[in-house]
Amino acid sequence: MTTILTACPAPAKLNLFLHVTGRRPDGYHLLQSAFQLIDRCDTLDFAVRDDGRIIRTNEVLGVPAESDLVIRAAHLLRDAAGRPELGADITVHKVLPMGGGVGGGSSDAATTLLVLNHLWKCGYNRASLMEMGLKLGADVPFFLFGRNAFAEGVGEELSVLRTADCWYVVIEPGVSVPTSIIFSSKLLTRDTQPVRITDFPDATKQVASSFGKNDLEMVATAHFPEVAAAVEWLGKFGNARMTGSGACVFCAFEHEHQADEVLKTLPSRWIGWKAKAMQEHPLAHLVQS
Structure with missing residues (x-):
C-alpha cells in the first residue's frame, strides 16, 4: 500500500470578478465570483503514521502548526472517520503568498483532505469532503470541487465554469x-x-x-x-x-x-x-x- 505521496500540488486561484450582493443576518456576506485555477502551486509531502500523531515537519513563517489549516484539516478528517490511530507527517513547501487573495492556505487544506482521504482510505466522496472543508474556510470547498467555478452564497454554491485558456x-x-x-x-x-x-x-x-x-x-x-x-x-x-x-x-x-x-x-x-x-x-x- 502507498503510504507516502510527495510534491502534491495545492494550486492558487484568481477571482476573475467578485461581487458582494448582500449580507446574511449572521453577518456573512453574500458573494458572486468566478474562481479560476492557475498552475502556480504550493506543494505538500505526506507520509502515513499509525500512532495517531499528526505532525507538520517544517516551519512555515508566521503560521504556528496548531493553527495551520493543513493540520486542522488532517484532524477534521481523522475525527470524522472515527479512526484515532491515523496519523501523518506533513511537509508544506510554501510558494504562494499569505494574505494575497490567491487562496494558498485554503488550497493547502484542500490538498490535505484529498490526499489523506486517499492515503488513509477514508472513502469520502467529493461532496462529503466539500462539506467538511467548509468548516475550515469559505474557499476550501472550491479547491475540492476540482474545476473552475461560478460561486454564489458565501462562496460554497458552485457551478462548473469553462474559462479561457490564457x-x-x-x-x-x-x-x-x-x-x-x-x-x-x-x-x-x-x-x-x-x-x-x-x-x-x-x-x-x-x-x-x-x-x-x-x-x-x-x-x-x-x-x-x-x-x-x-x-x-x-x-x-x-x-x-x-x-x-x-x-x-x-x-x-x-x-x-x-x-x-x-x-x-x-x-x-x-x-x-x-x-x-x-x-x-x-x-x-x-x-x-
Whole structure:
C-alpha cells in the first residue's frame, strides 16, 4: 500500500470578478465570483503514521502548526472517520503568498483532505469532503470541487465554469491584507446587482477578466497604497484587478510571450510571476464525485 505521496500540488486561484450582493443576518456576506485555477502551486509531502500523531515537519513563517489549516484539516478528517490511530507527517513547501487573495492556505487544506482521504482510505466522496472543508474556510470547498467555478452564497454554491485558456501576470505588492479590514469597512459596496452564470463571457471568445469588477478592491486600495499602485501599473497593459480580498493583482493575456514582456518591465519593489490557466485541479482524480 502507498503510504507516502510527495510534491502534491495545492494550486492558487484568481477571482476573475467578485461581487458582494448582500449580507446574511449572521453577518456573512453574500458573494458572486468566478474562481479560476492557475498552475502556480504550493506543494505538500505526506507520509502515513499509525500512532495517531499528526505532525507538520517544517516551519512555515508566521503560521504556528496548531493553527495551520493543513493540520486542522488532517484532524477534521481523522475525527470524522472515527479512526484515532491515523496519523501523518506533513511537509508544506510554501510558494504562494499569505494574505494575497490567491487562496494558498485554503488550497493547502484542500490538498490535505484529498490526499489523506486517499492515503488513509477514508472513502469520502467529493461532496462529503466539500462539506467538511467548509468548516475550515469559505474557499476550501472550491479547491475540492476540482474545476473552475461560478460561486454564489458565501462562496460554497458552485457551478462548473469553462474559462479561457490564457496566461496571467500576478503581482505581489508586498503587503498582507487582512480580510477582516475589508469586510468591516464602511467603504464596502454590499448591494451589487446579482448576475447569472449565463452573463459570463464565452470562454472561447474573450478573456473573462473584462467582466464585472472586484467590489473589495476599492476598500483595499484605499487602505493599502501599494495595492493601488500595482493596479494602476498593471492596468497599463490590460484589465488589471485585485483577486479576493487582496493583496495580489492580476491581468490576463492571450499568449505567454505577452506575459513575459510585461514582467520584464516590472518595478523592482514588487514580486511578479506568470501562471497558466487550468481547467481542472491536478488532484481531482483522487476522489470520487
